[in-house]
Amino acid sequence: MSLLPDGSEQGLRGHAEERGVRARIGMAPPAGEIDRAAPYKRIATEEAWTFPALVKAQTDYLASGSVDDASLGMAGMFAGMPRLQAMLQDLDATRLAHMDEYGIDRQLLLLTAPGVQVVRPGEGTALAREANDIAADACHRHPDRFSALAAFDPRDVAGSVREIGRAMGELKLNGAVLNSHFQGHYLDEAAYWPILEALEAHDAALYIHPTAPFNAPHYQARGFYGALAGFPHDVWVHTMGLIFSGAFDRFPKLRLVIGHLGEGMPTQIYRFDWMQYNADGVAGLRGGQPAVTLKHPVSHYFRNNIWITTSGVAWEPAIKFCMEQMGADRVLYAMDYPYQQSSDEVAVYDRMDLSAEHKAMLMHRNAEHVFRLPRA
Ligand code: MN
Numbered sequence: 001m002s003l004l005p006d007g008s009e010q011g012l013r014g015h016a017e018e019r020g021v022r023a024r025i026g027m028a029p030p031a032g033e034i035d036r037a038a039p040y041k042r043i044a045t046e047e048a049w050t051f052p053a054l055v056k057a058q059t060d061y062l063a064s065g066s067v068d069d070a071s072l073g074m075a076g077m078f079a080g081m082p083r084l085q086a087m088l089q090d091l092d093a094t095r096l097a098h099m100d101e102y103g104i105d106r107q108l109l110l111l112t113a114p115g116v117q118v119v120r121p122g123e124g125t126a127l128a129r130e131a132n133d134i135a136a137d138a139c140h141r142h143p144d145r146f147s148a149l150a151a152f153d154p155r156d157v158a159g160s161v162r163e164i165g166r167a168m169g170e171l172k173l174n175g176a177v178l179n180s181h182f183q184g185h186y187l188d189e190a191a192y193w194p195i196l197e198a199l200e201a202h203d204a205a206l207y208i209h210p211t212a213p214f215n216a217p218h219y220q221a222r223g224f225y226g227a228l229a230g231f232p233h234d235v236w237v238h239t240m241g242l243i244f245s246g247a248f249d250r251f252p253k254l255r256l257v258i259g260h261l262g263e264g265m266p267t268q269i270y271r272f273d274w275m276q277y278n279a280d281g282v283a284g285l286r287g288g289q290p291a292v293t294l295k296h297p298v299s300h301y302f303r304n305n306i307w308i309t310t311s312g313v314a315w316e317p318a319i320k321f322c323m324e325q326m327g328a329d330r331v332l333y334a335m336d337y338p339y340q341q342s343s344d345e346v347a348v349y350d351r352m353d354l355s356a357e358h359k360a361m362l363m364h365r366n367a368e369h370v371f372r373l374p375r376a
Contacts, residue, residue: 032347034103039356041105041364041376042346046209046259046311046334048112049095050088051134054127055079057119069183070216070225071114078112087338088112091138096145098337102346105364107337108371109135109148113179113211116153124153128163136171147373149177149207154185154192161198168202174371175205175257180234184214188241189286196251205255205307205370210235210263227312232263239265239306244279246292248305255305257370259334261315262308266322272298302326307370309334310362314345316352319362328358332366 058075061067078084087094091109099107111131116124128151135148150167152160167173176199178187187196199206210231212219219225239258248254258265265272276298283291296304303326310319311334323331333349335341349363368375 032344034343034346035350038350040360042103043106043364043367044104044335045108045309045332045367047107047109047337048088049109050112053130057123057127061120069118070212072118074212075114075118102343107146109146110177110209111151113209115179116151117182121155125156125159128152132167132171147174149175152176154182154195157192157194160195164198164202168204177207177209179209179211180238181214186238186241188245196247196254200251200254205257207257208235208238209259235263236265243298243301248301249295257307259309259311261310261313261318266326269299269302311336312340314348328361329366331362333363
């Protein structure tokens with residue numbers, strides 16, 4: 001799907017259109033057939049959804065003009081795209097038909113960016129509860145097809161801790177999702193650490209999904225606030241922040257999942273170790289935090305606390321590099337429905353030159369482990 005400046009929905013569903021785009025860029029896959037008898041399941045791990053009350057809360061707040069938040073603006077743009085909303089809001093026949101078309105056995109449902117963290121302060125936790133109830137109902141209706149991550153509003157720390165506990169306990173959801181920064185704040189700030197503690201205590205992996213960056217004008221002026229720069233940059237800051245704040249030393253069992261092939265970070269692990277001294281042991285960061293000296297090189301956290309998914313990057317050499325450098329157990333398949341959907345991309349995974357064991361790990365087994373899903 002193209003997010004065009006005029007908010008149009010070009011490319012949202014047209015395979016022919018998308019094939020034309022890919023032919024022009026040369027790198028991406030030629031048309032291919034999905035293997036309908038593949039010896040593995042396909043679990044897509046970054047699949048988006050939303051619901052009407054959240055869209056209304058977002059658009060009402062945006063229309064009030066009382067806040068300047070590019071992420072909220074993005075929600076307003078999505079709200080004005082009826083074909084996209086129809087797919088995001090369906091958790092039954094339409095979604096299942098698309099999954100069947102693409103050969104997807106199970107979707108992991110993530111409340112789409114920007115989620116509940118951009119609504120009026122005080123409304124987010126109630127909307128997170130509603131989201132998690134709706135997602136859990138969908139999982140109960142279609143237990144072989146859907147699993148879901150819990151939404152929470154990090155601005156309400158106590159409410160988030162309670163909701164993560166309820167979602168992982170009573171609702172039996174499979175982890176939690178945060179759409180990166182919230183009005184320029186990040187979970188590496190000490191005030192939010194009770195949320196990290198709750199995630200670790202409930203064995204809930206945290207998926208940090210992108211949203212539009214907080215200081216967006218220089219991105220917006222160039223058309224880059226989304227996948228071309230703003231999205232990956234913001235998740236990069238969030239991930240680095242968690243590493244250098246010492247969060248993974250304090251909560252060593254905390255599991256972090258990053259989409260879009262780790263937002264590009266895995267190719268830089270070498271340099272992160274080399275330049276670690278820039279921020280390691282430095283006093284006064286994050287508004288005056290005492291110096292934090294990490295217990296490990298940065299690479300350690302990428303190989304022990306972080307998993308990545310392939311959403312939007314069906315690119316064999318890059319996926320193989322990440323499997324080699326982070327471990328074949330740390331890379332999970334994702335599609336990014338409905339924003340980027342393509343049977344040709346599914347066919348690329350089917351043809352990928354990997355051992356049968358690594359293919360099964362990529363397509364379903366790693367997801368079953370990280371998100372505590374039922375085993376195939
Ligand atoms: Mn996504």
